[in-house]
Each structure stands twice: as C-alpha cells, then as structure tokens.
Amino acid sequence: MSASPLLDVRDVSKVFTMGGVLSRKQIKAVNEVSFALSAKKPEIFTIIGESGSGKTTLARMILGSEVPTSGELLFEGKDIAARRGAERLAFMARVQPIFQNPFEAFNPLKRVDRYLASTARRFLNARTEAEMEGPMDEALQHVGLSLREVKGRFPHELSGGQLQRTAIARALISKPSVIVADEPVSMVDASLRMAIVNLFKRLRNELGVTIIYITHDLATAYYISDRIIIMQKGHVVEMGPARPILEAPQHPYSQLLKRSVLSFDGAGGGRITRSGREEVDTSAEALIKGRLKPAGDGRLVRVG
Numbered sequence: 421m422s423a424s425p426l427l428d429v430r431d432v433s434k435v436f437t438m439g440g441v442l443s444r445k446q447i448k449a450v451n452e453v454s455f456a457l458s459a460k461k462p463e464i465f466t467i468i469g470e471s472g473s474g475k476t477t478l479a480r481m482i483l484g485s486e487v488p489t490s491g492e493l494l495f496e497g498k499d500i501a502a503r504r505g506a507e508r509l510a511f512m513a514r515v516q517p518i519f520q521n522p523f524e525a526f527n528p529l530k531r532v533d534r535y536l537a538s539t540a541r542r543f544l545n546a547r548t549e550a551e552m553e554g555p556m557d558e559a560l561q562h563v564g565l566s567l568r569e570v571k572g573r574f575p576h577e578l579s580g581g582q583l584q585r586t587a588i589a590r591a592l593i594s595k596p597s598v599i600v601a602d603e604p605v606s607m608v609d610a611s612l613r614m615a616i617v618n619l620f621k622r623l624r625n626e627l628g629v630t631i632i633y634i635t636h637d638l639a640t641a642y643y644i645s646d647r648i649i650i651m652q653k654g655h656v657v658e659m660g661p662a663r664p665i666l667e668a669p670q671h672p673y674s675q676l677l678k679r680s681v682l683s684f685d686g687a688g689g690g691r692i693t694r695s696g697r698e699e700v701d702t703s704a705e706a707l708i709k710g711r712l713k714p715a716g717d718g719r720l721v722r723v724g
C-alpha cells in the first residue's frame with residue numbers, strides 16, 4: 421500500500437492578475453501554503469480566516485477547479501491539476517464539494533431527486549432507476565433523510581436545513597474520501613448549524629470521510645475541528661490542533677480574529693433568540709468555557 425498522504429499541499433501559491441496593460445495589478449490570493457492530510461486517520465481539518473484571506477481559492481485548488489501558480493497539490497501521490505478525462509472524473513468522485521448556499525447549489529426548476537440521480541449516473545455509471553435509487557437513498561439515510569422524503573420535491577419545498585443535508589447527501593453518493601465544505605453553515609439558520617456540523621462529525625466517525633471545513637465561524641470550528649489553519653492575506657499564520665490554538669492563539673492576527681468574532685459576528689458568534697424569549701449565547705467564548713453543550717436536536721443548551 422502507498423505511504424503517500426491522502427492530500428499533500430506543497431508550497432502552493434495562487435496569483436491573480438487583474439486589469440489591463442497599463443493598470444496591471446497582481447493579487448496573491450494564496451501564498452506558499454503547505455499541509456498534508458493523512459490517508460489513515462480521517463479528520464475535520466478547518467481552514468479559518470476572514471473574507472478575502474484566500475480560503476475559497478485554496479479550496480478551488482484542492483478541488484482541481486483552479487490551477488496553482490506555483491507549488492503542487494497531490495492526491496494519493498498524483499498531481500491534482502494534471503488529471504484529465506477518466507482520471508479527473510475518478511478524482512472528482514473521491515473529493516466532493518459542498519457549497520455555501522444550498523438554494524444556489526440546486527436548480528430551482530429541477531426536482532432535487534433528479535439532481536441526485538444525475539450524480540449517481542455520472543459517478544456510479546448507474547443507468548436504471550433501481551441502480552440510481554439505491555445509492556441515493558443510502559446517501560440520504562446518512563444525513564437523516566430518505567428518498568421517500570425528498571422524491572418529487574423542488575428545492576423551495578424543503579427547508580434550508582433539509583436542503584443543505586440533501587446537498588451533503590449528493591456529495592456522499594460517490595463515496596468520497598474527502599469533502600470540501602466551503603462555508604456550509606453560513607446560510608443555514610443559526611439554530612440548525614450545530615445539527616449540520618454534528619453531521620460532519622458523524623461522517624468522519626462512521627464513514628471515515630475527511631472533511632475540509634472552511635469557515636469564519638470560530639464557534640463551530642472550535643466544536644468540530646481536529647486541526648485548523650488560520651489564514652491571513654493568503655498566508656497560513658497558525659496551524660495545529662484546533663482547541664489549543666483557538667483557546668490561546670499565538671499569532672497577533674489569530675488573537676485579533678478571536679476577539680473580533682467574540683465581540684461581533686452575525687454568522688455564528690453572535691446571539692440568537694430561542695422561542696422569542698431566551699437568548700442563547702453561541703459564541704466561541706461560551707463554548708470554550710463549557711457553558712453550552714449541543715442538545716440532541718441540534719441546538720445548544722446551557723449547562724448548569
């Protein structure tokens with residue numbers, strides 16, 4: 421068996437050139453980033469950073485939809501950018517994306533099961549209804565849904581949470597080793613966020629899927645991540661086990677990020693109102709101090 425890491429990101433940079441001949445401007449979106457994910461130990465590997473820090477560009481290079489300007493990304497020892505045709509398709513089956521907005525991920529005029537069926541056709545070469553429906557239902561069961569529940573439904577007929585879980589099920593159909601989830605909970609109602617991130621934990625534990633979780637939400641990052649990297653202006657400023665880093669960040673930027681998220685963040689670090697009466701503090705600080713714990717229904721509950 422090969423000893424290569426599952427994913428090996430080596431000194432990867434991406435430069436975008438903007439403007440015309442006279443006003444040429446270069447943006448180094450990703451700057452010499454390196455890390456490796458183990459083939460043996462599935463994990464939740466989080467990429468955290470504020471808007472514009474290069475997270476999405478890095479994710480697009482991992483998915484092979486953007487080619488690095490320098491450095492290389494290897495999946496099971498082979499260059500991602502060099503894969504073509506059948507090799508590219510096989511790679512795409514193993515490394516699947518989940519996007520931010522489930523309502524954009526699905527065509528509003530297409531029934532969601534048709535979307536799942538086309539994924540089964542593409543990656544599993546399924547042809548008959550039965551060949552498609554078995555893996556579709558299996559994937560939906562992994563996210564707490566079933567084919568019976570979503571069959572014939574249009575995206576607007578499902579809740580945001582159901583639709584995001586369907587998007588995750590779609591990603592599971594090809595039995596991937598890696599899921600790249602770019603801000604998967606930022607468009608989901610705050611009360612459902614923990615349910616989605618708990619699902620990622622289950623996929624890691626039960627299916628052995630490695631999750632690359634891209635976010636600016638320190639609270640969920642703290643709660644689910646095994647390791648994190650913190651990015652600022654394309655650079656990795658801190659990398660390592662998630663909890664020690666988020667509890668006591670060393671780099672001034674990580675410290676600033678933590679402070680700013682604790683004081684104001686509408687996307688997860690802020691306050692949500694439950695039942696219109698009670699305020700639940702979902703900030704990273706609250707989680708860190710252990711004042712909240714996730715309840716079975718995906719909400720956070722106050723301890724003691």
Ligand SMILES: Nc1ncnc2c1ncn2[C@@H]1O[C@H](COP(=O)(O)OP(=O)(O)OP(=O)(O)O)[C@@H](O)[C@H]1O
Pocket residue numbers: 436437438447448449469470471472473474475476477478
């Ligand atoms: N196709 C592109 N052409 C030019 N510049 C780009 C392109 N894609 C990204 N950039 C620039 O690269 C930098 C990093 O962007 P990127 O989207 O990777 O950051 P991000 O951390 O994912 O931010 P966000 O959370 O807002 O998506 C930004 O300055 C952005 O404007």
